[in-house]
Amino acid sequence: MKPWLLLSLAIVAEIIATTSLKLSLGFTRTLPSVVVVVGYGAAFWLESLTMKALPLGLTYAIWSGAGTVGAVIIGALIWQEALTPARLVGMGLIVVGVAVLGIYGKGHGQ
Numbered sequence: 001m002k003p004w005l006l007l008s009l010a011i012v013a014e015i016i017a018t019t020s021l022k023l024s025l026g027f028t029r030t031l032p033s034v035v036v037v038v039g040y041g042a043a044f045w046l047e048s049l050t051m052k053a054l055p056l057g058l059t060y061a062i063w064s065g066a067g068t069v070g071a072v073i074i075g076a077l078i079w080q081e082a083l084t085p086a087r088l089v090g091m092g093l094i095v096v097g098v099a100v101l102g103i104y105g106k107g108h109g110q
Contacts, residue, residue: 003053010046010063013039015070019078058105065098 017039023032043063050059069091075081 001049003050006046007050007054007059007062010043010050011066011070013043013046014063014067015074017043018067018071019074022075022079055105058101061098061101065094068094 017036020032020035020039023029024036025032027033027036047059047063050063072081072083072087072091076083
């Protein structure tokens with residue numbers, strides 16, 4: 001499977017697991033708790049497969065950055081958590097940071 005597809009699936013699994021973590025209410029609800037464990041397991045497995053083809057730093061930056069931005073968006077959509085200017089700036093900085101790693105990372109002349 002292509003590394004970018006694997007990474008995308010890892011990000012989706014991580015966002016599902018993180019969302020389920022909130023839904024588990026401190027691991028007191030069985031189904032969301034199971035989804036947390038399976039989701040994070042799948043996310044780490046898929047990310048490990050991705051790292052066979054892509055650099056560790058770039059892979060982790062994209063995975064964690066997209067997961068963080070995704071979690072903030074899910075929080076806003078499902079739990080009406082505020083998308084304040086500070087949160088929007090923070091998400092923008094994450095995206096810029098990941099882009100800088102991708103553009104200027106190892107293998108791109110630096």
